[in-house]
Amino acid sequence: MIRIITFLSTFLVIAFGSAYAEPKKVGFIYIGPPGDHGWTYMHDVGRKYMESQLGDSITTTYLENIPENADAVRAIRKLADSGHDLIFTTSFNYMDQTHEVAKDFPDIKFEHATGYIQADNVATYSARFYEGRMIEGHIAGHMTETNTIGYIASFPIPEVVRGINAFYLAASKVNPDIKMKIIWVFTWYDPGKEADAANTLINQGADIIVQHTDTYAPCQAAQKAGVYAFGQASNQEEFCPDAHLTSIEDIWGPYYAERAKAVVDGTWSSGDTWDGMDKGMVVMSPYNTKLMPASLIQEAVNMEVGIKDGTIHPFTGPIYNQAGELVVPEGEVAPDGMLLGMNFYVQGIDGEVPQ
Amino acid sequence: MNLDLIFGILQIVLIATTPLVFAGIGELVTEKSGVLNLGVEGMMLVGAVSAFIILVITGSYFLAFFVSILSGIIMSGLFAFLVLFLMSNQIATGLALTIFGIGLSSMLGKQYIGTPIDGLSPWFFVIFSFLIVFLVSYFFYKTKAGLILRAVGESHNSAHALGYSVIKIRFLSIIFGGSMCALAGSYISICYAPMWQEGMTAGRGWIALALVVFATWKPERVLIGAYIFGGVTILQMNLQALGLRFPGQFFSMAPYVATIIVLVLISSNKLRIKLSAPASLTIPFYKGR
Numbered sequence: 001m002i003r004i005i006t007f008l009s010t011f012l013v014i015a016f017g018s019a020y021a022e023p024k025k026v027g028f029i030y031i032g033p034p035g036d037h038g039w040t041y042m043h044d045v046g047r048k049y050m051e052s053q054l055g056d057s058i059t060t061t062y063l064e065n066i067p068e069n070a071d072a073v074r075a076i077r078k079l080a081d082s083g084h085d086l087i088f089t090t091s092f093n094y095m096d097q098t099h100e101v102a103k104d105f106p107d108i109k110f111e112h113a114t115g116y117i118q119a120d121n122v123a124t125y126s127a128r129f130y131e132g133r134m135i136e137g138h139i140a141g142h143m144t145e146t147n148t149i150g151y152i153a154s155f156p157i158p159e160v161v162r163g164i165n166a167f168y169l170a171a172s173k174v175n176p177d178i179k180m181k182i183i184w185v186f187t188w189y190d191p192g193k194e195a196d197a198a199n200t201l202i203n204q205g206a207d208i209i210v211q212h213t214d215t216y217a218p219c220q221a222a223q224k225a226g227v228y229a230f231g232q233a234s235n236q237e238e239f240c241p242d243a244h245l246t247s248i249e250d251i252w253g254p255y256y257a258e259r260a261k262a263v264v265d266g267t268w269s270s271g272d273t274w275d276g277m278d279k280g281m282v283v284m285s286p287y288n289t290k291l292m293p294a295s296l297i298q299e300a301v302n303m304e305v306g307i308k309d310g311t312i313h314p315f316t317g318p319i320y321n322q323a324g325e326l327v328v329p330e331g332e333v334a335p336d337g338m339l340l341g342m343n344f345y346v347q348g349i350d351g352e353v354p355q
Numbered sequence: 356m357n358l359d360l361i362f363g364i365l366q367i368v369l370i371a372t373t374p375l376v377f378a379g380i381g382e383l384v385t386e387k388s389g390v391l392n393l394g395v396e397g398m399m400l401v402g403a404v405s406a407f408i409i410l411v412i413t414g415s416y417f418l419a420f421f422v423s424i425l426s427g428i429i430m431s432g433l434f435a436f437l438v439l440f441l442m443s444n445q446i447a448t449g450l451a452l453t454i455f456g457i458g459l460s461s462m463l464g465k466q467y468i469g470t471p472i473d474g475l476s477p478w479f480f481v482i483f484s485f486l487i488v489f490l491v492s493y494f495f496y497k498t499k500a501g502l503i504l505r506a507v508g509e510s511h512n513s514a515h516a517l518g519y520s521v522i523k524i525r526f527l528s529i530i531f532g533g534s535m536c537a538l539a540g541s542y543i544s545i546c547y548a549p550m551w552q553e554g555m556t557a558g559r560g561w562i563a564l565a566l567v568v569f570a571t572w573k574p575e576r577v578l579i580g581a582y583i584f585g586g587v588t589i590l591q592m593n594l595q596a597l598g599l600r601f602p603g604q605f606f607s608m609a610p611y612v613a614t615i616i617v618l619v620l621i622s623s624n625k626l627r628i629k630l631s632a633p634a635s636l637t638i639p640f641y642k643g644r
Binding site: 032033035036037064065150181182183184185187189190191192193194195196197199200201203204206215216217220224238239350351 | 364547548559597
């Protein structure tokens with residue numbers, strides 16, 4: 001008798017399971033805490049946006065502070081084992097770990113942020129942050145008085161190098177005398193070290209601090225020293241109102257909602273998404289009207305418009321590398337392939353990319 | 356290189372190194388009494404978050420540091436109770452204390468992340484960190500109480516036989532270590548990088564632990580080791596910013612490599628005595644044996 005009931009109930013669950021669909025489970029792997037007011041914070045804002053858009057058809061989970069090593073495999077596997085249908089791994093160095101787990105779970109969809117290797121069940125997505133870097137560079141070229149820019153870089157990956165190049169190309173266009181001082185801190189997240197780097201750069205004469213790390217410590221240091229800074233990933237104006245010129249904001253919400261919706265509808269397919277300002281994935285924080293002249297703000301806004309309609313591209317030739325070789329000919333723009341693998345500085349930047 | 360630049364570098368080194376000095380000297384005193392507390396990172400984080408929360412609520416820097424040190428006393432008191440009275444394994448308990456501290460600080464600080472505060476000038480603490488190293492050094496080598504503390508760390512049975520209360524002395528040493536670690540943490544969240552972020556000490560507790568070994572349990576050498584570490588970190592940043600080719604990864608690694616070498620050296624017994632590691636380190640004391 002019990003066996004029949006079990007059989008019947010199993011049958012019923014299978015038969016009607018699709019009609020009364022369980023909410024899809026969407027999981028996130030975060031490299032930092034959602035409260036960093038930077039990279040992870042914006043992914044979490046995106047997650048909440050997705051929840052608000054899709055309501056009861058999904059539930060979400062996240063695991064925070066997951067290091068980019070074997071721990072990430074365990075964390076991703078944990079989400080996969082606990083019945084998640086869609087898993088977002090939100091840092092570049094989760095790449096191998098994502099693919100390792102994805103191999104074992106062909107029915108689960110994975111989305112790897114800023115990666116470049118896809119599989120049947122692994123899609124990649126990223127935002128063209130370098131578009132924002134171009135605008136920052138343009139502003140910095142006008143605003144600097146010492147002609148020295150301090151740039152705090154995290155790890156020597158294409159994403160970061162691309163940002164440095166885009167920034168420098170735009171800055172040197174308005175101000176050919178501009179000099180970049182770059183410090184690689186080899187961490188995404190260490191407020192103390194980020195502040196040290198900012199203070200070191202300021203001490204060496206930089207009057208604008210640019211960061212590619214995750215906390216607002218550099219902006220705070222700039223505020224204290226009375227120089228300017230660009231925030232990172234989210235609007236950081238409230239922490240350094242007298243230093244903050246603008247930030248590049250990462251807007252993930254619409255993409256997350258779209259991908260989760262595809263999973264709910266059963267239409268998800270792998271792919272590579274790399275959107276920029278035109279799709280609203282990269283947004284500039286309100287320009288600081290107290291610090292910037294109105295004409296400069298207008299130029300920045302015009303630049304945004306140009307980037308959106310495709311008439312402006314941050315990597316428009318001629319572009320030379322440090323050895324003086326022409327890498328992008330006049331009148332052409334750098335192909336995505338070159339941008340995705342960018343591991344060299346353009347001509348005019350001192351030093352070399354650490355290997 | 357002009358004088359301003361060098362003066363500026365010096366300032367950054369002083370500000371960056373001070374938390375390592377506090378945590379290192381605290382742990383040194385604990386270890387000198389024969390107890391290894393691996394909970395430094397956890398105690399620093401709890402110290403950092405409690406100072407930050409109190410500052411946000413009351414606006415008083417004095418209260419912030421006071422409560423922070425109190426939190427260090429409570430955290431290390433918990434550790435002391437477990438290892439001294441319940442005889443739990445020091446290494447396991449210390450690691451647990453760190454994990455507990457990371458979790459507790461995240462939980463307490465959740466709603467305070469991203470609250471802007473006015474940072475406090477670090478200079479008082481920078482000077483205080485030098486002072487405390489010399490006070491500890493004086494205490495160890497010039498006072499009777501310091502001699503007793505070291506005796507407890509070397510041979511708790513002998514010290515006990517002479518009538519000294521091993522448990523009491525170790526308890527006080529652990530508490531001192533805890534309050535110094537909390538002070539290091541609150542310095543980070545109030546002076547060094549005025550904010551609260553989860554895990555914001557970013558491994559400095561482990562560096563402090565390494566420093567004690569590196570310093571072969573001598574107070575002045577903790578100071579020297581901390582400044583070598585801090586100096587190398589800031590120096591490589593400066594060289595990078597000057598555009599020189601520089602293997603930054605190597606110098607981030609250097610202090611740890613040095614520690615491993617020192618650890619290998621002291622694993623030979625003869626050298627161990629020469630390098631003045633407390634002979635009873637991590638060995639629990641059972642009264643009446």
